[in-house]
Amino acid sequence: MTPNADFERIFHPRRVAILGVSTQDWGFGRGIMDSLLSIGFEGKIYPVNPRGGEIYGHKIYAQVEDIPEDIDFAIIAVAAPLVPAALAACREKGAAGAEILSAGFRELGTQEGMALEEAIKVEAKKGIRVIGPNCFGIYCPKSGLTLLPGPDLSRKTGPVAFLSQSGGMAIDLAFMGMWMGFSFSKVVSFGNGADLREVDFLEYLTQDPETGIIALYIEGIEDGERFIRAVKQAAAKKPVIVYKGGLSESGKRAVASHTASMGGQKEIWEALIKQVGAVQVRSFQELCHTIQAFSMLPPRTYRGMTVLGGGGALGVSACDAAEENGLYFPALTGTIYENIYAALPKPGSSAVNPIDVANPFVPPQTLSQVMQEAAKDERVDIQVQITLFYHFKQMVKRLKLGTLKEIVPVDQYVEAAYEAKEKTGKPVVMVLPNCRQESSDLEVEEIVRLARESFHQRGIPVFHNLPDAMQAIRNVSMYYEHKQKTTS
Amino acid sequence: MTPNADFERIFHPRRVAILGVSTQDWGFGRGIMDSLLSIGFEGKIYPVNPRGGEIYGHKIYAQVEDIPEDIDFAIIAVAAPLVPAALAACREKGAAGAEILSAGFRELGTQEGMALEEAIKVEAKKGIRVIGPNCFGIYCPKSGLTLLPGPDLSRKTGPVAFLSQSGGMAIDLAFMGMWMGFSFSKVVSFGNGADLREVDFLEYLTQDPETGIIALYIEGIEDGERFIRAVKQAAAKKPVIVYKGGLSESGKRAVASHTASMGGQKEIWEALIKQVGAVQVRSFQELCHTIQAFSMLPPRTYRGMTVLGGGGALGVSACDAAEENGLYFPALTGTIYENIYAALPKPGSSAVNPIDVANPFVPPQTLSQVMQEAAKDERVDIQVQITLFYHFKQMVKRLKLGTLKEIVPVDQYVEAAYEAKEKTGKPVVMVLPNCRQESSDLEVEEIVRLARESFHQRGIPVFHNLPDAMQAIRNVSMYYEHKQKTTS
Numbered sequence: 001m002t003p004n005a006d007f008e009r010i011f012h013p014r015r016v017a018i019l020g021v022s023t024q025d026w027g028f029g030r031g032i033m034d035s036l037l038s039i040g041f042e043g044k045i046y047p048v049n050p051r052g053g054e055i056y057g058h059k060i061y062a063q064v065e066d067i068p069e070d071i072d073f074a075i076i077a078v079a080a081p082l083v084p085a086a087l088a089a090c091r092e093k094g095a096a097g098a099e100i101l102s103a104g105f106r107e108l109g110t111q112e113g114m115a116l117e118e119a120i121k122v123e124a125k126k127g128i129r130v131i132g133p134n135c136f137g138i139y140c141p142k143s144g145l146t147l148l149p150g151p152d153l154s155r156k157t158g159p160v161a162f163l164s165q166s167g168g169m170a171i172d173l174a175f176m177g178m179w180m181g182f183s184f185s186k187v188v189s190f191g192n193g194a195d196l197r198e199v200d201f202l203e204y205l206t207q208d209p210e211t212g213i214i215a216l217y218i219e220g221i222e223d224g225e226r227f228i229r230a231v232k233q234a235a236a237k238k239p240v241i242v243y244k245g246g247l248s249e250s251g252k253r254a255v256a257s258h259t260a261s262m263g264g265q266k267e268i269w270e271a272l273i274k275q276v277g278a279v280q281v282r283s284f285q286e287l288c289h290t291i292q293a294f295s296m297l298p299p300r301t302y303r304g305m306t307v308l309g310g311g312g313a314l315g316v317s318a319c320d321a322a323e324e325n326g327l328y329f330p331a332l333t334g335t336i337y338e339n340i341y342a343a344l345p346k347p348g349s350s351a352v353n354p355i356d357v358a359n360p361f362v363p364p365q366t367l368s369q370v371m372q373e374a375a376k377d378e379r380v381d382i383q384v385q386i387t388l389f390y391h392f393k394q395m396v397k398r399l400k401l402g403t404l405k406e407i408v409p410v411d412q413y414v415e416a417a418y419e420a421k422e423k424t425g426k427p428v429v430m431v432l433p434n435c436r437q438e439s440s441d442l443e444v445e446e447i448v449r450l451a452r453e454s455f456h457q458r459g460i461p462v463f464h465n466l467p468d469a470m471q472a473i474r475n476v477s478m479y480y481e482h483k484q485k486t487t488s
Numbered sequence: 489m490t491p492n493a494d495f496e497r498i499f500h501p502r503r504v505a506i507l508g509v510s511t512q513d514w515g516f517g518r519g520i521m522d523s524l525l526s527i528g529f530e531g532k533i534y535p536v537n538p539r540g541g542e543i544y545g546h547k548i549y550a551q552v553e554d555i556p557e558d559i560d561f562a563i564i565a566v567a568a569p570l571v572p573a574a575l576a577a578c579r580e581k582g583a584a585g586a587e588i589l590s591a592g593f594r595e596l597g598t599q600e601g602m603a604l605e606e607a608i609k610v611e612a613k614k615g616i617r618v619i620g621p622n623c624f625g626i627y628c629p630k631s632g633l634t635l636l637p638g639p640d641l642s643r644k645t646g647p648v649a650f651l652s653q654s655g656g657m658a659i660d661l662a663f664m665g666m667w668m669g670f671s672f673s674k675v676v677s678f679g680n681g682a683d684l685r686e687v688d689f690l691e692y693l694t695q696d697p698e699t700g701i702i703a704l705y706i707e708g709i710e711d712g713e714r715f716i717r718a719v720k721q722a723a724a725k726k727p728v729i730v731y732k733g734g735l736s737e738s739g740k741r742a743v744a745s746h747t748a749s750m751g752g753q754k755e756i757w758e759a760l761i762k763q764v765g766a767v768q769v770r771s772f773q774e775l776c777h778t779i780q781a782f783s784m785l786p787p788r789t790y791r792g793m794t795v796l797g798g799g800g801a802l803g804v805s806a807c808d809a810a811e812e813n814g815l816y817f818p819a820l821t822g823t824i825y826e827n828i829y830a831a832l833p834k835p836g837s838s839a840v841n842p843i844d845v846a847n848p849f850v851p852p853q854t855l856s857q858v859m860q861e862a863a864k865d866e867r868v869d870i871q872v873q874i875t876l877f878y879h880f881k882q883m884v885k886r887l888k889l890g891t892l893k894e895i896v897p898v899d900q901y902v903e904a905a906y907e908a909k910e911k912t913g914k915p916v917v918m919v920l921p922n923c924r925q926e927s928s929d930l931e932v933e934e935i936v937r938l939a940r941e942s943f944h945q946r947g948i949p950v951f952h953n954l955p956d957a958m959q960a961i962r963n964v965s966m967y968y969e970h971k972q973k974t975t976s
Contacts, residue, residue: 026887034886080835104835134836151882168799175878175923219804245804248811250819254803254842282812283955284805311656315742316707316733317772323736324770331738347568347591348622354742390663394639398522399514435663439937442930449927467771 005129005196007204009096011186012143013073014043017064017093019086020077020102021047023055028101029077030055031148032137038151041144046071063089070094073145074128075137080104081112083133084119091128097196100132101148106192107134117194124195135191136167139174141184142210147171158183159212160291161205163198165190165219166245169284173215176288179449181456182295185210199227206234213294215241215287232276236486239294239479240278243287244269277482279475286471289463293472294479296461297382297427301484302477304330304379307466308355308370309386309431310362314466315354318384321467325474329353330379339373360391364409364416371417375424384429384469385417389451390436390444404443405450414454421460430455430462431469493617493684495692497584499674500631501560502531505552505581507574508565508590509535511543516589517565518543519636520625526639529632534559551577558582561633562616563625568592569600571621572607579616585684588620589636594680595622605682612683623679624655627662629672630698635659646671647700648779649693651686653678653707654733657772661703664776667937669944670783673698687715694722701782703729703775720764724974727782727967728766731775732757765970767963774959777951781960782967784949785870785915789972790965792818792867795954796843796858797874797919798850802954803842806872809955813962817841818867827861848879852897852904859905863912872917872957873905877939878924878932892931893938902942909948918943918950919957 016036020029033047037056046067047060054060061067064074064086074090076083080102090098106117117133124130131137136147141157149171160182164170170189177183185208188201198218205211214234221227234240246252247266273280281287305327307318319329332340332353341351343366348358355370371383392408401407421428432452436444452462463469504524508517521535525544534555535548542548549555552562552574562578564571568590578586594605605621612618619625624635629645637659648670652658658677665671673696676689686706693699702722709715722728734740735754761768769775793815795806807817820828820841829839831854836846843858859871880896889895909916920940924932940950951957 038886108835149879149882151886164801166799166801166804169801172921172923179925179929217801219801245801245808248808250811250817250842251804251807254807254817254838254840283809283953284801285953285955311654313652313654313657313705313707313733313772316654316739319739319742320733320736321771323738329738329742347596350742352742354738391637394637398526398639433660435660437667437937439934439941441667442934442937445933446927446930449925449930453927465771465773467773 003127005200005204006096009072010129011138011140011145013071013145015046015069015071016041016043016073016075017046017048017067017071017090017095018075018077019048019064019090021049021055021060022051023053023060027077028148032075032077032101035146035148035151036144039144039146039153040155041146043072043143064093065089067093072096074098076100077102080116080133083116084123087120087123087128087130091123091126095128097129097131099135099137100130101135101137103134105133105194117192120194130195131188132191133194136170136189139170139184139187147174147187147189150174154178154183156183157185157210158295159210160184160215160295161208161211161213162187162215162217163190163201164188164217165193165198166217167191169217172284173288179452180288180292181461182292193222197222199223199230202230202234206230206237211238213239213241213291215243215291217243217245217287219245228272228276231273231278235277241281241287241290241294241475242273242278243281243284244273277479277486279479281475285468289468289472290475292461293476296456296459297473297476299480300381301481302327302381302473304328305382305384305473306353306355306371306374306380307384307386308357308367310357310360310388314386315350315356318354318466321470325470326477327470327474330377332374332377336373336376340370343369343373360388361395364412368416368420371420371428372423375420375426380426382427382429382473383420384431384466386431386433386466387413389432389447390434392447393436393441393444404447408447410447410451410454413451414458417455417460418458428460429469429473430460431464431466432462433465490613490683491615493688493692494584497560498617499626499628499633501633503534503557503559504529504531504561504563505534505536505555505559505578505583506563506565507536507552507578509537509543509548510539511541511548515565516636520563520565520589523634523636523639524632527632527634527641528643529634531560531631552581553577555581560584562586564588565590568604568621571604572611575608575611575616575618579611579614583616585617585619587623587625588618589623589625591622593621593682605680608682618683619676620679621682624658624677627658627672627675635662635675635677638662642666642671644671645673645698646783647698648672648703648783649696649699649701650675650703650705651678651689652676652705653681653686654705655679657705660772661776667940668776668780669949670780685710687711687718690718690722694718694725699726701727701729701779703731703779705731705733705775707733716760716764719761719766723765729769729775729778729782729963730761730766731769731772732761765967765974767967769963773956777956777960778963780949781964784944784947785961785964787968788869789969790815790869790961792816793870793872793961794841794843794859794862794868795872795874796845796855798845798848798876802874803838803844806842806954806958809958813958814965815958815962818865820862820865824861824864828858831857831861848876849883852900856904856908859908859916860911863908863914868914870915870917870961871908872919874919874921874954875901877920877935878922880935881924881929881932892935896935898935898939898942901939902946905943905948906946916948917957917961918948919952919954920950921953
């Protein structure tokens with residue numbers, strides 16, 4: 001019988017030992033200590049290394065036993081063969097859990113690696129719950145625990161939890177959140193998952209009041225039935241987004257050498273995930289966009305939409321992308337049509353929906369009026385605005401108007417879209433493509449990023465392009481549609 | 489009988505009249521004159537406006553008739569009702585063709601608009617070939633003709649021709665080429681296509697020795713049979729990439745108000761395009777990536793590939809994305825496997841393929857050796873390297889090493905990949921994701937862009953992410969596979 005995990009002490013430890021901190025090289029132990037100090041971990045840190053010494057003003061203890069008080073959590077970065085004994089020492093020192101950053105276990109496929117991983121399991125059963133090995137550990141913005149390569153992650157907390165068999169994907173998603181406008185309750189890179197795995201954390205996060213959205217990257221599952229049951233229970237309470245890697249034939253082989261898991265049958269997986277009401281995504285990009293949309297859009301189904309922007313082909317592309325994703329554009333008619341038409345520059349505009357505003361310099365206030373008018377059509381659930389900031393570069397150059405930053409009315413765009421969203425109760429989504437990405441165009445990129453950050457602060461999600469936006473909206477809608485059906 | 493078009497005089501005019509250049513406002517006429525001067529158009533420019541005067545040191549002629557010599561080409565930017573007479577005057581002045589930037593014709597759906605467009609057709613039949621109306625015109629880097637919003641497009645010529653019913657997409661693609669590493673022979677935004685349309689240009693470009701790749705964005709076709717025949721003939725000689733907008737139901741409506749064309753049945757279109765050996769793409773993004781891949785990859789089929797990069801999940805994702813696109817990863821074995829394994833850091837790496845190099849700081853020379861070794865497997869047709877430059881930001885900060893630009897060995901990466909490509913004869917494709925896109929991370933973006941530009945100079949295409957790369961490689965491969973089948 002494995003004891004229950006004390007997740008409170010694991011995610012918010014007050015006393016942490018780091019095993020394998022060297023003053024002489026830049027290994028994982030030193031790396032994670034740097035990261036914890038840099039992010040501002042709230043608890044006490046006890047570095048451990050048989051050579052002793054001092055680092056960053058902290059005494060290095062020769063062994064865990066020498067630490068003057070009990071610990072809550074351990075971070076283990078010693079060579080693989082030393083890990084089981086280290087784990088035992090931490091358990092005896094009172095640790096509720098340990099993350100093992102070291103690699104060299106089951107993923108090697110060797111007898112020795114297998115045996116070492118078994119030894120970890122044996123220790124775990126005695127009472128210290130294990131994250132890893134072969135992982136980047138836990139990122140918890142509230143306590144200041146962070147991933148191995150996460151010294152400059154944000155301390156801002158948010159509703160997103162991410163469980164990842166891959167350390168690389170855990171750190172990548174944590175970075176993505178910083179500019180895509182979502183923050184985290186907990187991120188767990190669990191690597192080989194010798195003890196605690198996706199399903200354990202999933203069960204915990206289902207009950208965790210700080211977690212509103214659960215995302216998973218999994219390569220393989222040990223107990224399929226328990227996992228599907230856990231996903232079903234979680235999805236009944238909050239959105240669950242599943243990215244399953246290794247569903248292809250060569251993907252299965254890659255999974256085997258990455259985290260030593262078994263892949264699965266693509267069709268079976270996807271059917272099961274859908275059936276239990278979770279959202280299945282097929283790429284890291286889709287995972288990110290979908291989390292972003294869940295973080296910012298009201299919890300509803302979305303079918304009818306408007307799109308407005310300068311350029312008729314954008315509207316055409318929007319329609320095609322929408323229809324592939326089960327969304328549609330109701331044709332605007334009557335006074336709504338007439339009022340929108342009256343507000344737009346002529347010739348070159350179209351008020352039918354997609355709404356072609358004819359050029360990229362239509363004032364933000366006009367765009368807001370158009371959206372407020374369009375929202376009166378009750379078939380419209382959500383509105384997408386495409387703004388092409390890169391066209392300002394030419395205008396600025398041509399009219400010798402100063403810098404791009406001085407000229408582009410970013411704040412007006414943000415307030416106008418926010419007004420449309422607030423007054424109508426219907427969400428607004430921005431698409432800010434950037435077609436000018438030469439190294440000499442960095443000032444365009446800067447404008448796009450500053451605008452994106454402001455939109456996000458106002459709860460308006462920003463996407464690079466239409467297909468990404470449509471896919472994300474579709475995923476949110478599908479989740480709530482399934483929920484409606486199963487609860488009614 | 490419409491006369492043949494003198495495309496030489498249309499694309500490389502020596503004397504151009506611009507009708508509708510005002511000294512008082514910033515309309516299309518003034519805009520295109522600015523653009524031509526800015527890009528450095530090689531021929532003479534004769535601005536025309538009944539008010540006369542002077543602009544940028546050029547005399548403004550009150551009417552076309554007053555221009556002291558015959559003209560080759562005219563750019564018409566006067567109000568729609570004045571266009572037919574303007575066109576007649578230009579024809580009498582010897583112009584082989586004219587682009588009509590003005591809107592206000594058939595796309596309005598009004599009787600007047602229809603009648604004006606008919607009048608254009610009547611004039612065209614008398615001997616002046618028309619591009620437009622409702623378009624951005626021609627971009628021809630060789631002669632210096634440029635699109636209405638194209639003052640800072642490149643004068644560099646290249647093999648890509650783009651025919652676009654949408655002006656917005658024409659300018660967007662022209663911008664994309666500047667950083668995606670491809671250049672143009674001719675870009676034509678033909679708008680409503682009252683006279684010359686996609687099919688006319690397609691027939692011309694099939695024979696044009698300066699054009700090696702033809703891309704099209706079309707919303708509707710007038711003569712389907714002739715178009716499909718033209719695509720077939722073109723695709724037999726050079727790659728043809730077709731992006732058909734408006735294949736969805738609401739897309740058809742958007743097409744009607746954008747360029748007044750009829751949409752089409754999605755399934756029929758896609759089957760036909762495939763059957764005649766052209767490449768069908770489904771988004772602007774795919775269009776760009778596919779052109780990029782055709783520009784830089786050797787003309788072959790691609791099936792077996794390697795991927796190498798730091799991070800096991802990247803390899804897993806690569807496999808999944810590859811398999812969706814008909815590509816696969818042969819498992820490396822024997823001495824090839826052993827030599828690669830010996831070169832990689834341990835533990836954490838994997839040499840099976842996908843090749844996991846364990847961390848993002850493996851020296852470029854090692855990566856090059858690995859690729860040279862992997863290329864010995866005859867099943868390997870192409871190699872993809874993923875490099876995560878954003879991880880250098882932390883390293884630089886942590887080790888207090890100076891600026892990112894000083895530290896990231898971009899040149900070494902480029903030379904290493906180039907060496908692998910040249911020595912093996914097998915192309916290398918780079919994927920440079922950027923997970924850090926806050927406004928405070930612009931220095932990371934700069935490194936990515938500088939690296940991208942260097943890779944492109946060495947003929948190595950760079951993509952943002954794996955799915956884009958796989959899709960682009962697949963499209964290139966499908967084209968040559970079809971060609972092999974039909975010519976053998």
